[in-house]
Amino acid sequence: MSSAPLHSDLSDSTSYEKIREDLIRPLHKNTFGNQVWIRFLIILILLGAFAYGHQLIKGLGVTAMRDYSAWGLYISNFVFWVAVSLIGSLISSILKLLNQNWSTPITRISELIAVGAITMAAASIVIDMGRPDRVLNIPLHGRLQSPIIWDFFIVNTYLVISLILLYLPLIPDIAILRDRMTNAPKWQKKIYELLSIGWQGTQSQWKLLKRAILVMIILILPVAFSIHTVTSWLFAVTPRAGWHSTIFGPYFVSGAFVAGASAVVIAMYVFRKRQNLQAYLTDKHFNKMNLLLILTMLLYAYFNINEYLVAGYTWQRLDGKHLQELFLGHEAPLFWLTQILGLVLPIILLLFRPMRKPLPSMIIAIFVLIGAWIKRFLIVIPVQFNPQFPIQNVPEHFTHYIPTYTEIVVTLATLATAILIITLLVRIFPVVPIWEVAHEKGFHKIFKAEK
Amino acid sequence: MKNKGKDRTESRRDFLKNTAILSAGAMAVSGLVSSCGDQPAESGEKVALLTASGELVEVDPSQIKKVRKEKLGELQERGREGLAGHHWVMVIDLSKCKNARKCMAACQGAHELRPYQHHINVLQMQDTPSTAPYYMPKPCYHCDNPPCTKVCPVNATFKRQDGIVLIDNERCIGCRFCVAACPYSARMFQWFEPDYTEEQKNRVYDVELNVPQKRGTITKCLFSADRLRKGQLPYCVSACPNGVYWFGDKLEDAVTNGTSKETRKFSELIKENAGYTYFEDLGTKPQVYYLPPKNRTFDYEPVDKFLKEEQPSTHHESSTH
Numbered sequence A: 001m002s003s004a005p006l007h008s009d010l011s012d013s014t015s016y017e018k019i020r021e022d023l024i025r026p027l028h029k030n031t032f033g034n035q036v037w038i039r040f041l042i043i044l045i046l047l048g049a050f051a052y053g054h055q056l057i058k059g060l061g062v063t064a065m066r067d068y069s070a071w072g073l074y075i076s077n078f079v080f081w082v083a084v085s086l087i088g089s090l091i092s093s094i095l096k097l098l099n100q101n102w103s104t105p106i107t108r109i110s111e112l113i114a115v116g117a118i119t120m121a122a123a124s125i126v127i128d129m130g131r132p133d134r135v136l137n138i139p140l141h142g143r144l145q146s147p148i149i150w151d152f153f154i155v156n157t158y159l160v161i162s163l164i165l166l167y168l169p170l171i172p173d174i175a176i177l178r179d180r181m182t183n184a185p186k187w188q189k190k191i192y193e194l195l196s197i198g199w200q201g202t203q204s205q206w207k208l209l210k211r212a213i214l215v216m217i218i219l220i221l222p223v224a225f226s227i228h229t230v231t232s233w234l235f236a237v238t239p240r241a242g243w244h245s246t247i248f249g250p251y252f253v254s255g256a257f258v259a260g261a262s263a264v265v266i267a268m269y270v271f272r273k274r275q276n277l278q279a280y281l282t283d284k285h286f287n288k289m290n291l292l293l294i295l296t297m298l299l300y301a302y303f304n305i306n307e308y309l310v311a312g313y314t315w316q317r318l319d320g321k322h323l324q325e326l327f328l329g330h331e332a333p334l335f336w337l338t339q340i341l342g343l344v345l346p347i348i349l350l351l352f353r354p355m356r357k358p359l360p361s362m363i364i365a366i367f368v369l370i371g372a373w374i375k376r377f378l379i380v381i382p383v384q385f386n387p388q389f390p391i392q393n394v395p396e397h398f399t400h401y402i403p404t405y406t407e408i409v410v411t412l413a414t415l416a417t418a419i420l421i422i423t424l425l426v427r428i429f430p431v432v433p434i435w436e437v438a439h440e441k442g443f444h445k446i447f448k449a450e451k
Numbered sequence B: 001m002k003n004k005g006k007d008r009t010e011s012r013r014d015f016l017k018n019t020a021i022l023s024a025g026a027m028a029v030s031g032l033v034s035s036c037g038d039q040p041a042e043s044g045e046k047v048a049l050l051t052a053s054g055e056l057v058e059v060d061p062s063q064i065k066k067v068r069k070e071k072l073g074e075l076q077e078r079g080r081e082g083l084a085g086h087h088w089v090m091v092i093d094l095s096k097c098k099n100a101r102k103c104m105a106a107c108q109g110a111h112e113l114r115p116y117q118h119h120i121n122v123l124q125m126q127d128t129p130s131t132a133p134y135y136m137p138k139p140c141y142h143c144d145n146p147p148c149t150k151v152c153p154v155n156a157t158f159k160r161q162d163g164i165v166l167i168d169n170e171r172c173i174g175c176r177f178c179v180a181a182c183p184y185s186a187r188m189f190q191w192f193e194p195d196y197t198e199e200q201k202n203r204v205y206d207v208e209l210n211v212p213q214k215r216g217t218i219t220k221c222l223f224s225a226d227r228l229r230k231g232q233l234p235y236c237v238s239a240c241p242n243g244v245y246w247f248g249d250k251l252e253d254a255v256t257n258g259t260s261k262e263t264r265k266f267s268e269l270i271k272e273n274a275g276y277t278y279f280e281d282l283g284t285k286p287q288v289y290y291l292p293p294k295n296r297t298f299d300y301e302p303v304d305k306f307l308k309e310e311q312p313s314t315h316h317e318s319s320t321h
């Protein structure tokens, strides 16, 4: 284990009991604010369900999508959710394999985000289908040549692995909760009882668990890279200027880490505030996480330059038209705002240490995350209005795309669902892994002694 | 371009004769299928039906379903198989197109499309500011290397042995990946429920006609596969008053003009007139060829490039746009 104590705010005399109680305490109280928050999310989801019902009855015509923008907000959302979900693998897997132990207290946050996001990615795809009633045709008549089939299988695989990777490190914590949360409601105790699957912390159990976790963090890596690469191929395999690009895979993957890392910074801030975890999610963690964010953003900027400069230099027929639209045309304000406020400025600001403190970095992360989302929109939509032949003999509004209320409400509902999933999970499970933090502080023996 | 009588002496194989045998076969098949498949299934013990011979009979509703299913399966199967020994090809003579749009009307009628849905779309083109504008009918190119069928996750759109790219809208899941992949904007999606009566909606779906149109699925030019099966020229080809379209079989190297019914060697027609296909660099191998818009003696009159409204006035649904 690491020798230098990273949790500087935890003095060396901090006992294991204190850590345990600090991390369990938030689970005891169902605050008024929390209840209101959950109800608010549920209302959003119900509104979204209503809007989706409207779409089911009337057809996809209630969206602003038409024949020259056959993919719209829903597909951008899909790409965005896949992107955000990738953070689970970056933090739990890559950082762990690199022995970056500072990330221990935020692994669970990143895994929670991964599970929430990948679930909504899957939902977004079904929401976008013209015939959701035929979703079973995918396994029934699936054609291996189609990238959608690859995506279908890889999204499901990633969902399963993410759930496992969230669950495995939770087992010892759940066992602690099972033994400590004696005054919890019955159903909650039942959940602890069931999910701790008889964990007693014996030597052999520990060995098994650690091995299983290691297998999963290695396994998730290729799956995580595949999922976003394949998602980029949904665009790259079509002969369309602006999509048909050989660097789309790494371009998307690097962009995904930006989106996910900024989501983690925001979540860290929220949990630190709401659960009083200042001693566990410290300035140091924010500092490191933001350094990581800078790194991913620099990488993403590099791919951005590649993507736009090469096409812009040759300015071929359709590439040129597409870039003209993006750089100087209709989409220009959105494009430049996104690139500057969502990428360039955050990189510059985060280079200054005070900006990597919790509050400022959280505000910056919000800009980065919104920028990441708009960027997906700008990748998906404008390209479609730039086909080989001119758009004619259709109503004029077919030549642009502004999402309808139905689409916006459904989109907000998926966001609310992802947040609700996370909110509900942290209602009953500790958001900072108890045993992993304790291990890192050197409390191995206590665990073996316990039971 | 050429005067009409010139090629009369050439091997004048009538296009219609080529597929006469097929047409007989098709009639035999449709004769076997009971006509009651077109009736809507109602709840209740028995359903009254009018048979082909004019008799009124009562049958069990479940029976109807079975026949419907069989008929649908048969249409799907033969639709997927295609007409053996053919490779259909179209030649569009841009020097003749006067923007009559009879092809668009015939096509929209046959396939029951909305005014803004075009299996074939006559575009107003101008290649460079210094060259003359021209009209350009654009159907699906039935590419020999079609990007659209490659990406379909459920094999709902496919290329068959006679070269035609079709869609099975009983299977399509409405992902619109094919729309994204087609570089020629040939594909449309049914964003709304088609404006059908209950009876029209319940007709057995014909893959080769793509009728009835279905909400949440794809529609596009089918080279009038249903007409070819009957040995007739496509709807658009027959409707054109200006001799723009030639249609035929690449394997036979023969194409017939839809207006003059004149038949010519496909390869000669292309060679003599410097025929070409669009965006060959994409590698899609289109099967629709164009003859350049040269020596036109009529005036070019530009028309509005956009339609006024999306919905036909009779349509009761409206978008929440």
Ligand code: SF4
Residues within 6 Å of the ligand: B139, B140, B141, B142, B143, B146, B147, B148, B149, B165, B181, B182, B183, B184, B185, B186, B187, B220, B284
């Ligand atoms: S023109 Fe488009 S829809 Fe038609 S075959 Fe080619 S790619 Fe497919």
Ligand code: SF4
Residues within 6 Å of the ligand: B151, B152, B153, B154, B155, B156, B157, B167, B171, B172, B173, B174, B175, B176, B177, B178, B179, B217, B218
């Ligand atoms: S929209 Fe239908 S035909 Fe097109 S790719 Fe999807 S399933 Fe296939």
